[in-house]
Amino acid sequence: MFEDENEDADLYCYDFDQEFEYDEYLEGPRTVLASSTQVITKESLLAAQKADLQSVMQFLPISEHNARVLLIEYRWNVEKVLDVLVDKGKDYLFAEAGISTSKREDSASSSSSSSSLTCCVCFDDVSSNNASMMDCCHTYCNTCWTTYFIVKIKDGQSKRIKCMDPKCNTVCDETIVRNLVGATNPQIADCFERSLLESYIEDNNKVKWCPSVPHCGNAIRVDHDDIYHEVECACGLQFCFNCLLVTHSPCPCTMWKLWMKKCQDESETVNWITVNTKPCPKCHKHVEKDGGCNLVSCICGQNFCWLCGVATGRDHTWTSIVGHTCGRYEENKVRGSIRAKNELHRYIHYHNRYKLHLDSLNLETKVKVKTQEKIASLESKQSKMIDFSWALNGLNRLFKSRRILAHSYPLAFFIFGNQLCHGKITREQRDTKKILFEDYQQQLEYNVERLSKALEENFDTFEELDVMQTRLDIINLSVHVDNLCFKMYDYVENDLLDSLFPTGDRIAPYISKGIERALELPAGISKQSVDLESSTDDKTGRHASLKHDLPRRIEDGECSSKKRKEEASTGDGFLDLNVPPPPSPHSLYKG
Amino acid sequence: MLDAARVQKELVECNKDCHISGISVDLHRDGSSLYHLTGTISGPLDTPYEGGAFEIDIVLSESYPFQPPKMQFKTKVWHPNISSQNGAICLDILKDQWSPALTLKTALLSLQALLSAPAPNDPQDAVVAKQCLNDHTTFVATARYWTEAFAMRTTVGTEEKVKKLMEMGFPENLVRSALENVKGDENMALEKLCSG
Ligand SMILES: [Zn+2]
Numbered sequence: 048m049f050e051d052e053n054e055d056a057d058l059y060c061y062d063f064d065q066e067f068e069y070d071e072y073l074e075g076p077r078t079v080l081a082s083s084t085q086v087i088t089k090e091s092l093l094a095a096q097k098a099d100l101q102s103v104m105q106f107l108p109i110s111e112h113n114a115r116v117l118l119i120e121y122r123w124n125v126e127k128v129l130d131v132l133v134d135k136g137k138d139y140l141f142a143e144a145g146i147s148t149s150k151r152e153d154s155a156s157s158s159s160s161s162s163s164l165t166c167c168v169c170f171d172d173v174s175s176n177n178a179s180m181m182d183c184c185h186t187y188c189n190t191c192w193t194t195y196f197i198v199k200i201k202d203g204q205s206k207r208i209k210c211m212d213p214k215c216n217t218v219c220d221e222t223i224v225r226n227l228v229g230a231t232n233p234q235i236a237d238c239f240e241r242s243l244l245e246s247y248i249e250d251n252n253k254v255k256w257c258p259s260v261p262h263c264g265n266a267i268r269v270d271h272d273d274i275y276h277e278v279e280c281a282c283g284l285q286f287c288f289n290c291l292l293v294t295h296s297p298c299p300c301t302m303w304k305l306w307m308k309k310c311q312d313e314s315e316t317v318n319w320i321t322v323n324t325k326p327c328p329k330c331h332k333h334v335e336k337d338g339g340c341n342l343v344s345c346i347c348g349q350n351f352c353w354l355c356g357v358a359t360g361r362d363h364t365w366t367s368i369v370g371h372t373c374g375r376y377e378e379n380k381v382r383g384s385i386r387a388k389n390e391l392h393r394y395i396h397y398h399n400r401y402k403l404h405l406d407s408l409n410l411e412t413k414v415k416v417k418t419q420e421k422i423a424s425l426e427s428k429q430s431k432m433i434d435f436s437w438a439l440n441g442l443n444r445l446f447k448s449r450r451i452l453a454h455s456y457p458l459a460f461f462i463f464g465n466q467l468c469h470g471k472i473t474r475e476q477r478d479t480k481k482i483l484f485e486d487y488q489q490q491l492e493y494n495v496e497r498l499s500k501a502l503e504e505n506f507d508t509f510e511e512l513d514v515m516q517t518r519l520d521i522i523n524l525s526v527h528v529d530n531l532c533f534k535m536y537d538y539v540e541n542d543l544l545d546s547l548f549p550t551g552d553r554i555a556p557y558i559s560k561g562i563e564r565a566l567e568l569p570a571g572i573s574k575q576s577v578d579l580e581s582s583t584d585d586k587t588g589r590h591a592s593l594k595h596d597l598p599r600r601i602e603d604g605e606c607s608s609k610k611r612k613e614e615a616s617t618g619d620g621f622l623d624l625n626v627p628p629p630p631s632p633h634s635l636y637k638g
Numbered sequence: 639m640l641d642a643a644r645v646q647k648e649l650v651e652c653n654k655d656c657h658i659s660g661i662s663v664d665l666h667r668d669g670s671s672l673y674h675l676t677g678t679i680s681g682p683l684d685t686p687y688e689g690g691a692f693e694i695d696i697v698l699s700e701s702y703p704f705q706p707p708k709m710q711f712k713t714k715v716w717h718p719n720i721s722s723q724n725g726a727i728c729l730d731i732l733k734d735q736w737s738p739a740l741t742l743k744t745a746l747l748s749l750q751a752l753l754s755a756p757a758p759n760d761p762q763d764a765v766v767a768k769q770c771l772n773d774h775t776t777f778v779a780t781a782r783y784w785t786e787a788f789a790m791r792t793t794v795g796t797e798e799k800v801k802k803l804m805e806m807g808f809p810e811n812l813v814r815s816a817l818e819n820v821k822g823d824e825n826m827a828l829e830k831l832c833s834g
């Protein structure tokens with residue numbers, strides 16, 4: 048064993064250096080931190096929400112109901128609640144959100160005696176057992192409250208049902224709503240419950256539903272303020288957190304939307320072709336009409352009449368073609384300006400390149416399978432090399448870079464076109480920027496093609512030393528391509544967008560490792576929040592009962608999510624293949 | 639289902655002191671349904687609406703009082719928060735600020751208060767609102783004219799003047815605007831019409 052290792056020492060040392068540099072380069076200053084995005088599933092939604100509620104209840108001695116009222120008001124931004132509390136005080140904070148603290152213990156106890164009162168909504172006299180008092184001390188009969196709650200819930204106002212008193216801003220206690228509505232209309236009570244839960248997604252700047260169709264049921268949370276971020280949901284969909292479209296960097300959101308629109312309008316292009324070209328009667332190629340007269344010449348040498356499409360001779364005047372009498376030969380109406388035509392040619396140019404890279408991407412699975420076959424065949428050869436992650440890593444780098452290249456064309460189309468950038472900078476300035484950008488693009492394109500070629504080689508049939516060489520080539524090219532992508536993003540962000548659209552969209556940062564996959568949040572109440580909960584219990588002793596207020600199905604949720612997690616951990620073997628393995632020389636060769 | 643008992647109680651309660659409040663509610667003329675009512679408010683003193691009796695069409699939904707009543711002026715009125723075309727009202731308590739503890743009477747009282755305090759910055763009728771802001775004198779004159787023409791039980795006076803002037807050969811629209819401009823003075827209107 049040791050002898051074997053010594054024999055390969057040269058090779059191994061050399062490789063180790065390479066790997067090492069690659070790794071160090073990845074760990075450089077531009078590397079983005081560990082996953083800052085999380086998947087919120089149906090099951091973990093409650094836990095995610097509870098954690099935030101509990102952190103508010105930690106610095107304010109209030110019920111979970113009131114913590115929720117505060118967080119809905121401040122869009123689930125715990126820091127913001129804290130800021131307002133510190134800056135403007137508790138009374139202001141509570142008044143603004145609709146929290147009332149005037150309900151006194153004695154008034155609550157006195158109402159428990161069976162005195163009667165007149166409900167100011169139905170004007171009936173009811174015993175106080177059949178009436179409910181909110182935190183603001185306003186009391187109405189239970190029948191009126193229930194009808195009122197149902198009207199509000201059906202109206203989509205579950206998240207902020209105000210007290211029935213005309214001048215009162217207090218939000219009704221969710222426990223009372225839950226109990227009164229649940230007693231007669233359990234389905235509507237469920238609807239209320241769901242609205243409260245989903246507020247965490249819908250009234251929250253940091254959380255958005257995954258845009259998958261059909262919907263996977265998940266939402267994604269980002270832990271920072273950067274909305275220009277690309278994320279991957281647990282369902283596998285990669286999307287832009289800002290515009291919710293499929294990932295599109297380095298093309299900014301607005302330009303991407305314009306581009307998608309333009310591509311959809313491609314039927315317009317087809318129209319243009321039918322209006323502006325006619326098939327040659329001889330070779331059937333589409334021939335574009337260029338000049339003013341109606342005699343057109345195909346590159347095959349055939350002349351024909353533009354109006355009827357019939358083959359003719361070459362002799363003609365403005366008004367007639369010799370020997371041809373279709374009777375429609377007349378002064379041509381100029382259809383569309385030459386400018387519009389140039390604009391279209393420009394679009395076709397960019398679209399072709401965009402499409403080229405997309406088409407290559409569509410072969411992704413096919414190429415992956417082929418590479419795996421090559422790896423399998425190498426492995427069966429009892430080669431000394433046992434780690435082939437370089438091939439799959441290279442492949443992932445290739446796909447990632449191709450996607451970037453594809454998206455760089457819509458960006459260039461708009462940023463160097465007249466539609467958006469007209470008059471922002473001088474023509475010369477724009478041309479200089481264009482030359483520089485195209486230089487990045489061409490370098491990237493060139494090296495992506497080289498990487499593609501290297502990966503397509505049948506290295507499974509190579510001699511061992513040649514396999515080693517291919518491996519090195521692929522690793523080096525991957526590093527190079529990665530570096531070029533980074534530079535391109537940097538140029539786009541700093542030299543193009545910053546100077547041309549200082550107030551417009553930004554782009555998602557370039558992440559060498561690939562789009563971050565959001566981590567699934569645990570569905571049970573996390574350890575941290577459990578600790579929080581017990582600590583509040585210790586301090587005040589009054590929050591313990593809140594756990595009983597939780598609807599029953601939360602417990603069910605916990606059970607089913609545990610099951611789900613197990614399934615996920617066995618079924619999902621995907622790890623980020625773009626990340627090169629850490630330098631572990633012993634795994635490279637069989638001992 | 640509509641809470642009929644409550645509506646009945648409201649009607650009794652409201653009409654008890656209508657001579658003081660100037661506010662009354664009755665069933666709509668052509669029906670005996672509690673869903674369709676007619677409210678009447680008297681124009682507030684010291685406003686161009688003084689002396690007028692304004693009728694309001696009231697429609698209740700199934701879930702009244704948990705949803706606001708629909709109210710609309712039947713009497714034409716010149717006011718920035720009431721449509722001069724169809725009498726539609728722009729008032730928050732008839733929309734999102736409604737509370738089940740409010741009543742038809744409180745809503746009508748709010749309409750009365752609205753007549754006293756126009757809010758031209760949150761208008762229902764843009765033309766009226768603009769006039770109210772830019773040319774208040776004309777606004778007051780027009781509002782007064784409309785009150786006399788449409789909200790007074792004795793509108794015969796104005797209509798007779800119109801008829802008389804029309805018989806002299808002036809077209810109706812000119813006659814009405816002339817009368818409006820001079821606050822109903824027949825002689826001044828004639829002078830105005832003659833001078834072109
Ligand atoms: Zn009641």
Ligand SMILES: [Zn+2]
Pocket residue numbers: 181183184185210211212215216217
């Ligand atoms: Zn209240």
Ligand SMILES: [Zn+2]
Pocket residue numbers: 257258259263264265280281282283284
């Ligand atoms: Zn998803």
Ligand SMILES: [Zn+2]
Pocket residue numbers: 287288289290291292295299300303
């Ligand atoms: Zn986007």
Ligand SMILES: [Zn+2]
Pocket residue numbers: 327328329330331332345346347348349
């Ligand atoms: Zn041809």
Ligand SMILES: [Zn+2]
Pocket residue numbers: 338340341342363
């Ligand atoms: Zn010619």
Ligand SMILES: [Zn+2]
Pocket residue numbers: 352353354355356357371372373374375
């Ligand atoms: Zn012809």
